[in-house]
Amino acid sequence: MITLRADLHTHTIASGHAYSTIKEMAEMAGEKGLELIAMTDHAPAMPGSCQTLHFSNLRALPRQIRGVTVLRGVELNVLNTQGKLDLPRGLQERLEWRIASLHENVLIPEEGCDYTGLYLALAENPQIDMIGHPDSPDFPFDVETVVPAWAAQGKVVELNEHHAFDISPRNLENARRLMAACARCGALVAVDSDAHTCWSVGEFSRAAALLNEMDFPEKQVLNTSAQRVLDFIHSKKVL
Ligand SMILES: [Zn+2]
Numbered sequence: 001m002i003t004l005r006a007d008l009h010t011h012t013i014a015s016g017h018a019y020s021t022i023k024e025m026a027e028m029a030g031e032k033g034l035e036l037i038a039m040t041d042h043a044p045a046m047p048g049s050c051q052t053l054h055f056s057n058l059r060a061l062p063r064q065i066r067g068v069t070v071l072r073g074v075e076l077n078v079l080n081t082q083g084k085l086d087l088p089r090g091l092q093e094r095l096e097w098r099i100a101s102l103h104e105n106v107l108i109p110e111e112g113c114d115y116t117g118l119y120l121a122l123a124e125n126p127q128i129d130m131i132g133h134p135d136s137p138d139f140p141f142d143v144e145t146v147v148p149a150w151a152a153q154g155k156v157v158e159l160n161e162h163h164a165f166d167i168s169p170r171n172l173e174n175a176r177r178l179m180a181a182c183a184r185c186g187a188l189v190a191v192d193s194d195a196h197t198c199w200s201v202g203e204f205s206r207a208a209a210l211l212n213e214m215d216f217p218e219k220q221v222l223n224t225s226a227q228r229v230l231d232f233i234h235s236k237k238v239l
Pocket residue numbers: 075101103132133
């Protein structure tokens with residue numbers, strides 16, 4: 001059984017459509033037995049979210065809140081099919097956990113468009129740590145081409161509880177296919193809640209059960225301990 005001790009995708013009130021403070025998120029995470037959370041509020045292109053100053057001031061936060069390590073992160077929006085992102089590069093470089101995600105209210109999906117080139121561009125971007133919820137049927141891509149590229153560039157592939165299980169059966173089908181490809185080519189994955197309230201932090205039991213059912217190799221799951229996550233980040237940069 002895979003046991004998860006970190007949640008690498010969470011939102012606070014700073015995102016504009018999430019409802020808990022970082023104190024509430026971290027406290028609830030601790031109560032649920034988590035060792036670490038990444039605070040990954042939406043970058044500025046998401047309507048109603050915080051501006052660049054939020055991200056440049058994250059060092060004001062304590063490293064730990066009630067014993068839970070808090071990583072200073074962001075969920076970046078992909079703005080175009082070349083993979084352009086919505087924070088200045090210098091600022092992005094200083095953040096500890098950078099998710100890049102496609103959101104249909106920022107990048108409007110085009111009928112018949114293939115997003116393989118976009119996802120390959122994200123693979124090449126050294127300022128991205130994790131590919132967020134790449135299971136959307138609105139942004140199709142060639143999994144057999146893209147997942148090996150992510151693996152080769154050390155990108156973590158997300159299995160997002162909310163996206164895979166609460167949106168449509170097609171998301172779940174895509175998530176399963178993605179995880180199978182990750183297992184085959186040795187890509188690291190992280191299982192996350194994408195919590196928008198403190199009550200959802202660390203809620204990823206269905207995603208964990210899916211990996212268990214697939215017999216997914218535990219050594220390829222990043223968030224089984226805080227130490228593992230920190231070692232991974234340290235291997236790329238200094239906190
Ligand atoms: Zn997202």
